[in-house]
Amino acid sequence: MWWLPKSYWPVSLKYYMINPYLLSCIGLMLGIRVTKCFWNNLTDMFLIITGGKDSTFWAILEYGVLKAPICTMVISSFLFSFSKVYFDYGTKAVIYFTIPLLVYIILLWTGYYGSRELKKPNLREEKAFADKFVNMFLKIHSYFVNIGQANTLINPEITEHLCVGSSKKIRAEVDHLIQDFCNRLKYSIYAGFSTAYLSIYLPIAFLPKPVYGMPQYLLINEIWITKVFIIVVLTSFSVYFTYLLPLNYLNLLQKAAFHLGRWEEVEKNQAKEFVPFSDEILYPASEKVTVSFNNRFYKVADSKNAISTVAIPGNTAQFLFFRIASDPVRFVTFLCLFEFTLIVFQFSLLIMTSDWQHIVTLVLLMFANYLLLGKLFKDRVVVGRIYNPSGEDVDLWKQMSLNLDETSPKKLLDFIGRPVEIDVAPLTGKKSDTSVTGNIVTIDPESKSVCLVQFYHGIPSHSIYVPGTSVLEVHDLTEGPFDDVNLNYVKNTPELMMMINEKFRKKVEKKNYSEEEIERRRSRLLAKLEYSCVKHEVLDDGKTVLVGAVKIRAPFEVDSCFSENQLALGRVRKLVESVFDGTAV
Structure with a gap:
């Protein structure tokens, strides 16, 4: 709108049609997400620096030096520019700039959890029943309290799926994920609308009518503006939607979908044997059970990799969730096709246009979509190799796996500090759909149990104990990737080994025993066992004494006892301690 096409350069750019204050307002409103992202990054940075502890100095530096001045500059700049726009256009400026806020409230603040109710004092409750005006005020207050919490998105970096055996807990988790997915979709729709509204429509709505006191009449290419508006809406939507759906979030949805399962409706004449549906029963996916619900009949649908079926028959939301979340490869492929179609549409417009300013606009938008298509295509390759691996991928994955059972205890020491991913057996015992990552702290050479330390932004956060019976496969991550700061593991460095030695290794002075002392x-230990009538067995030429499920190795100290049975291990350790505490045998 600020260029006169097909004219000479000295008179082609109409700078007088640019309102710098309007441009400033639009730019600040479009950059509000950047400001919010910068605010969150500052919060995370100071959280890491302080370690979650209260500190007056860091609080003053965070809010007084960084956050408060930045917000003050942004807000004051917007208010100053908006006051100039309001002076020129009056209430029209207020109405047009309020529309994005109204759309945000209607789109995102209407679908909150109705079960969340505001807790009110007893006196206020009694008065609410007596006074309808107070009751109405309390409902409005409760509404605004709840809507602030209903649209909060879960953080996939710190959220893990738990394999539980309760059908109600599985459905509750799925319902929460459905709400979260819908919120992400709403945020993406709002991002597409608001970006196109602010960048395309508002400059047209606030075009200057008089110039130097003389009225002017502008010919607006409404067809071209409509096309650009649609392209900007779809581009902004796809970019923000892809940003809100990282691969680890899709993996979280898939794990929940495998536990949710799916029902398939059948005709009454096909349901020869059926049972009434119960929302407390966890129906195995391998058993083709037929149930009756609301005078209709359903059977467990054939679903690849599904573990159980706990969905409510005929529930549309749960059905759509399973169809979307059960196959991340199909979902990412759909996003690639959507982005490719958008690029083809833009390319067709580029071929048919002849105005140079239209060409520049389309090329810039196509460049953004090309980058997004490249990112989606890379994600498609990654999820395809993860969920639909080829034979070469399987062989490569096996080469990266660490076989703890066939590794000697001395070689297990080389695994300390190494970043790994461990596939953990679920509660159902049928299929592994859970894995944990971290750096190895210690490995029990007998039970093959593993203790991991996990990191948050490169700083140790907590440790995880994985029993040996739950370890299915251990994948070596020494080669990375390490480019994401949100990973739960770090490179194996000398500094990491020093930290493990300082925080996790038990500092004891080992005593060197001679052969006579060990004998x-x-x-003494064997005499104590015979005296206590404890069954035992001597193995490895006298180097190991087996007491039930516990092995006691030379030099027969408390720390020389090994077993996966923690109860038996504790008892034997006490017995060994009593042998060498100075009492006579």
């Missing part, structure tokens, strides 16, 4: 200790 004397073994004799």
Whole structure:
């Protein structure tokens, strides 16, 4: 709108049609997400620096030096520019700039959880029943309290799926994920609308009518503006939607979908044997059970990799969730096709246009879509190799796996500090759909149990114990990737080994026993076992004493006892301690 096509350069750019204050308002409103992202990054940075502890100095530096001045500059700049726009256009400026806020409230603040109710004091409750005006005020207050919490998105970096055996807990988790997915979709729709509204429509709505006191009449290419508006809406939507759906979030949805399952409606004449549906029963996916619900009949649908079926028959939301979340490869492929179609549409417009300013606009928008298509195509390749691996991928994955069972105890020491991903057996015992990542702290050479330390932004956050019976496969991540700061593991460095030695290794002075002392200790231990009538067995030429499920190795100290049975291990350790506490045998 600020260029006169097919004219000479000195008179082609109509700078007088540019309102710098309007441009400033639009730019600040479009950049509000950047400001919010910068605010969150500052919060995370100071959280890491302080370690979650209260500190007056860091609080003053965070809010007084960084956050408060930045917000003050942004707000004051917007208010100053908007006051100039309001002076020129009056209430029209207020109405047009309020529309995005109204759309935000209607789109995002209407679908909150109705079960969340505001807790009110008893006196206020009694008065609410007596006074309808107070009751109405309380409902409005409760509404605004709840809508602030209903649209909060879960953080996939710190959220893990838990394999539980309760059908109600599985449905509750799925319902929460459905609400979260819908919120992400709403945020993306709002991002597309608001970006196109602010960048395309508002400059047209606030075009200057008089110039130097003389009225002017502008010919607006409404067809071209409509096409650009649609392209900007779809481009902004696809970019923001892809940003809100990282691969780890799709993996979280898939795990929940495998536990949710799906029902398939059948005709009454096909349901020969059926049972009434119960929302407390977890129906295995491998058993083709037929149930009756609301005078209709359903059977467990054939679903690849599904573990159980706990969905409510005929529930549309749960059905759509399973169809979308059960196959991330199909979902990412659909996003690639959507983006490719958008690029083809833009390319067709580019071929048919002849105005140079239209060409520049389309090329810039196509460049953004090309980058997004490249990112989606890379994600498609990654999820395809993860969920539909080829034979070469399987062989490569096996080469990266660490076989703990066939590794000697001395070689297990080389695994300390190494970043790994461990596939953990679920509660159902049928299929692995859970894995944990971190750096190895220690490995029990007997039970093959593993202790991991996990990191948050490169700083140790907590440790995880994985029993040996739950370890299905251990994948070596020494080669990375390490380019994401949100990973739960870090590179194996000398600094990491030093940290593990300082925080996790038990500092004890080991005593070197001679052969005679070891023989004397073994004799005392065997005498104590025979005296206590404890069944035992001597193995490895006298180097190991087996007491039930516990192995006691030379030099027969408390720390020389090994077993996966923690109860038996504790008892035997106490017995060994009593042998060498100075009492006579």
